[in-house]
Amino acid sequence: MLKGSEPSNSTPAGAVKILWANGFFKENRTLNDVAKCIKTEWGHNFSSSDLSKALKKASFLIRKGRKHNFKHIQKTSFGSGRALSIADQLFSAEIVEKLNKNFTEELRDLRLNFGNSGTCTAFLLRKILEKLIYIVFAKNGIESKLDDKNRKGSLVGLEKMIDLASIEKISGLPLLTSATAKKIKGIKFLGDSSAHNPLVNVDMETILPQMPYIITAYKELLVQL
Incomplete structure (x- = not known):
């Protein structure tokens, strides 16, 4: 779990980082998977564009596949x-x-x-x-x-x-x-x-x-x- 200066789940980047820390990205996840999890966990409805940008910029994730069908998996675990x-x-x-x-x-x-x-x-x-x-x-x-x-x-x-x-x-x-x-x-x-x-x-x-x-x-x- 995240400690100290914890990112806020109220932003796409913060929510993505918290999901990563919780092990969500140990398996391949689509944009829809991420959006659904964020909606379930915190009730946020981030735009697909904003969430996609956050996933793309996340240095701890690997993006695979083609446009409109990307999958994301952790490059390293949160502890690394x-x-x-x-x-x-x-x-x-x-x-x-x-x-x-x-x-x-x-x-x-x-x-x-x-x-x-x-x-x-x-x-x-x-x-x-x-x-x-x-x-x-x-x-x-x-x-x-x-x-x-x-x-x-x-x-x-x-x-x-x-x-x-x-x-x-x-x-x-x-x-x-x-x-x-x-x-x-x-x-x-x-x-x-x-x-x-x-x-x-x-x-x-x-x-x-x-x-x-x-x-x-x-x-x-x-x-x-």
């Missing part, structure tokens, strides 16, 4: 405030605008899974990191440094990529600082587990402590794009 805060940083304009051109599908999948599936999230964070390192090297004409000399036509593994990114400098600055390179190996491990170990599921609570480091790594690499 930390995940929501991190999601705001991960999907900030600073990061998304620069990634969007080359990472449209990855970002879409990450939005759907972040806060819901730790296994999928770990895999996607790892994939974006590996792809981003390669693109940054390629843009600066040094992608050949990522070639695996022992396997023709193959690239070195992600751990080696991270090490190379911390050594390689553009205009006197490393692509990744040594501190960041060291810290992000945790997400590399979780991504490997999610991709290659069928007996292991990665929990979101395990990923969250790693997020400040992976976000920092993305930002450092994006400087060179």
Whole structure:
């Protein structure tokens, strides 16, 4: 339940947030479902337009489907405030605008899974990191440094990529600082587990402590794009 500064059910946004806190959006809900519940709970008849806007702007919900037939389900539970805060940083304009051109599908999948599936999230964070390192090297004409000399036509593994990114400098600055390179190996491990170990599921609570480091790594690499 909500505590402290509780939103008012007298506004569409406030009512939607209270429903989310009460677990209403654990299942897919249509606009009509939400309107009916609000009418039953508090007697309010918000316009479809206002309620639709409130649902669209709710950062804690995922919207699926097509216009006039959208369904809404929680991105994270109310108790996952930390995940929501991190999601705001991960999907900030600073990061998304620069990634969007080359990472449209990855970002879409990450939005759907972040806060819901730790296994999928770990895999996607790892994939974006590996792809981003390669693109940054390629843009600066040094992608050949990522070639695996022992396997023709193959690239070195992600751990080696991270090490190379911390050594390689553009205009006197490393692509990744040594501190960041060291810290992000945790997400590399979780991504490997999610991709290659069928007996292991990665929990979101395990990923969250790693997020400040992976976000920092993305930002450092994006400087060179």
